[in-house]
Amino acid sequence: MKELVIGIDIGGTFTKFGFVDREGIFYAEGNSPTDMFDNVDDYIKNLIKDLKKAEKEIKIPYKIVGMGIGAPNGNYHKGTVENATNLKWKGIVPFAELMKKHYDVPIKLTNDANAAALGEMIYGGARGMHDFVMITLGTGLGSGIVVNGDLVYGHDGFAGELGHVNVKKNGRKCGCGNFGCLETYVSAPGIKRTVFELLASNTEGSELVKYNFNELTSEIIYEAAKRNDPLALKAFDITGRILGEKLADTVAHTSPEAIFLFGGLANAGDFILIPTKKYMEESVMGTFRNKVRVLRSGLIGKNAAILGSGALIWKDL
Amino acid sequence: MKELVIGIDIGGTFTKFGFVDREGIFYAEGNSPTDMFDNVDDYIKNLIKDLKKAEKEIKIPYKIVGMGIGAPNGNYHKGTVENATNLKWKGIVPFAELMKKHYDVPIKLTNDANAAALGEMIYGGARGMHDFVMITLGTGLGSGIVVNGDLVYGHDGFAGELGHVNVKKNGRKCGCGNFGCLETYVSAPGIKRTVFELLASNTEGSELVKYNFNELTSEIIYEAAKRNDPLALKAFDITGRILGEKLADTVAHTSPEAIFLFGGLANAGDFILIPTKKYMEESVMGTFRNKVRVLRSGLIGKNAAILGSGALIWKDL
Numbered sequence: 001m002k003e004l005v006i007g008i009d010i011g012g013t014f015t016k017f018g019f020v021d022r023e024g025i026f027y028a029e030g031n032s033p034t035d036m037f038d039n040v041d042d043y044i045k046n047l048i049k050d051l052k053k054a055e056k057e058i059k060i061p062y063k064i065v066g067m068g069i070g071a072p073n074g075n076y077h078k079g080t081v082e083n084a085t086n087l088k089w090k091g092i093v094p095f096a097e098l099m100k101k102h103y104d105v106p107i108k109l110t111n112d113a114n115a116a117a118l119g120e121m122i123y124g125g126a127r128g129m130h131d132f133v134m135i136t137l138g139t140g141l142g143s144g145i146v147v148n149g150d151l152v153y154g155h156d157g158f159a160g161e162l163g164h165v166n167v168k169k170n171g172r173k174c175g176c177g178n179f180g181c182l183e184t185y186v187s188a189p190g191i192k193r194t195v196f197e198l199l200a201s202n203t204e205g206s207e208l209v210k211y212n213f214n215e216l217t218s219e220i221i222y223e224a225a226k227r228n229d230p231l232a233l234k235a236f237d238i239t240g241r242i243l244g245e246k247l248a249d250t251v252a253h254t255s256p257e258a259i260f261l262f263g264g265l266a267n268a269g270d271f272i273l274i275p276t277k278k279y280m281e282e283s284v285m286g287t288f289r290n291k292v293r294v295l296r297s298g299l300i301g302k303n304a305a306i307l308g309s310g311a312l313i314w315k316d317l
Numbered sequence: 318m319k320e321l322v323i324g325i326d327i328g329g330t331f332t333k334f335g336f337v338d339r340e341g342i343f344y345a346e347g348n349s350p351t352d353m354f355d356n357v358d359d360y361i362k363n364l365i366k367d368l369k370k371a372e373k374e375i376k377i378p379y380k381i382v383g384m385g386i387g388a389p390n391g392n393y394h395k396g397t398v399e400n401a402t403n404l405k406w407k408g409i410v411p412f413a414e415l416m417k418k419h420y421d422v423p424i425k426l427t428n429d430a431n432a433a434a435l436g437e438m439i440y441g442g443a444r445g446m447h448d449f450v451m452i453t454l455g456t457g458l459g460s461g462i463v464v465n466g467d468l469v470y471g472h473d474g475f476a477g478e479l480g481h482v483n484v485k486k487n488g489r490k491c492g493c494g495n496f497g498c499l500e501t502y503v504s505a506p507g508i509k510r511t512v513f514e515l516l517a518s519n520t521e522g523s524e525l526v527k528y529n530f531n532e533l534t535s536e537i538i539y540e541a542a543k544r545n546d547p548l549a550l551k552a553f554d555i556t557g558r559i560l561g562e563k564l565a566d567t568v569a570h571t572s573p574e575a576i577f578l579f580g581g582l583a584n585a586g587d588f589i590l591i592p593t594k595k596y597m598e599e600s601v602m603g604t605f606r607n608k609v610r611v612l613r614s615g616l617i618g619k620n621a622a623i624l625g626s627g628a629l630i631w632k633d634l
Binding site for chain 1: 390446447448462464465467469470471472473474475476477478479481482483486493494495498562565566567569570571572573574600602603604605608609
């Protein structure tokens with residue numbers, strides 16, 4: 001009988017899921033809409049329907065041994081989703097408890113970046129590491145910090161919000177309400193904002209002059225960088241500098257063996273990795289110099305969010 | 318038979334030690350010179366002599382069950398003291414191993430701020446807490462970070478160097494070789510430097526005008542603040558602001574239940590606690606607002622360094 005875990009990744013628009021074994025092999029997968037439902041009960045009803053439908057595809061004898069959920073503002077300690085700004089369900093939702101009515105197995109929940117960190121530890125580049133940091137670069141900057149082989153959840157279950165450390169007092173407005181948070185500089189929208197700042201303050205030519213704010217994406221900036229566009233290269237250098245300087249502070253906190261970059265912006269490879277590493281080394285205390293690797297995630301191309309959510313269960317089995 | 322641990326706190330000038338039981342009661346104590354010896358073998362020979370002498374004072378039947386050592390640049394994983402700038406022994410000293418020739422008991426070693434954090438957890442205000450941060454404010458700023466009830470040592474054994482997170486690019490020169498480190502602003506010498514900056518840039522009267530740089534101490538600034546000296550008050554406000562803003566970043570990393578301030582500058586009480594808390598709350602991400610207590614250490618007046626070093630052993634017994 002094959003033991004399987006259901007890994008669920010709740011995004012603002014879609015929820016993706018998979019039935020995964022300990023080795024990370026998918027036996028069934030699917031997705032379900034998130035934003036189509038205004039209340040969580042309707043959402044879960046539909047999600048369960050889609051899960052059960054996918055489950056029918058599993059061709060071998062199996063047993064569900066747990067469910068791991070990655071959710072925005074997921075509280076590991078309580079299994080709740082709390083005041084998630086990009087979900088329609090408001091307040092504190094006892095998500096794990098609601099799911100348990102349908103699947104009576106151990107259910108664990110955390111935020112998506114923490115789940116990705118576990119995925120990196122079990123299936124990716126952090127195998128065998130006890131102290132590392134995962135940085136997910138998407139529409140925001142998420143992070144999962146692993147210390148002594150365990151995720152840092154903190155007192156309230158919400159630790160590891162490196163997207164909201166401060167880069168600049170009264171800096172760029174952040175979705176969280178503060179100003180100058182790291183993710184306003186280092187994320188897909190962050191590098192776009194940097195390009196617009198550079199366009200405003202520079203006179204050198206760039207192929208990026210032809211895009212309006214809605215059109216420009218981090219992929220376009222990456223493509224321009226590959227063609228040696230000076231402004232695109234400068235935008236990556238600035239983005240890596242800001243990330244590297246703040247990661248130097250992170251190193252002073254937890255002294256990790258490695259820092260992994262994952263997500264859209266990390267796909268730019270050396271354009272982001274090289275300046276991040278360079279400026280981190282320039283800023284970090286001598287004690288930590290040349291000790292910390294900055295690496296691209298080993299999960300790129302895999303369904304990291306689902307694997308990571310599933311790893312919430314596998315980790316303790 | 319009373320079980321006792323030897324707690325040792327190695328400072329640049331003196332080494333203090335005590336024979337302590339699990340409840341933190343001292344059965345003997347003493348000190349031994351540190352900087353009188355150019356090599357570690359002579360130092361240890363003399364320290365052992367002083368330990369044995371003090372041990373004779375113990376009036377009850379006892380058994381030594383371990384030795385805990387707090388040392389500058391102490392590496393918990395290896396039991397070594399590595400390139401400590403304020404000790405005369407250079408390079409990597411296998412300190413725990415050398416002591417074990419004289420006391421064949423479990424020996425653990427870490428830096429002094431980590432030891433103080435353990436002391437806070439076992440004997441001070443952090444009893445029962447699993448996630449907190451200890452900040453020691455002396456000639457530098459040390460820190461010990463506790464996550465899930467364990468100290469964060471990091472991959473290399475040196476985690477928790479919050480004195481060297483960056484406050485200001487190209488800021489004040491730090492003893493570590495970098496510029497703008499937190500401890501150049503927030504420490505006894507740090508607040509003195511701030512007073513001198515304020516004297517240079519302000520015209521308002523202050524009783525602090527009469528001290529030269531050698532004479533001025535954080536105690537004098539504290540005494541002036543108690544008499545409502547505007548410049549002294551401003552110096553505390555600035556110091557608390559810088560500390561609070563950086564602690565907001567720390568909260569985003571590990572989401573602690575409380576942050577404890579310990580050491581000389583913490584003795585200024587509300588003069589430092591109130592601005593630290595205020596600016597931390599202003600800077601911190603909404604998720605963490607009004608969740609983290611900023612408290613004066615519960616070990617003030619006790620021999621925290623020795624208790625904390627001993628706690629390295631008691632914690633695991």
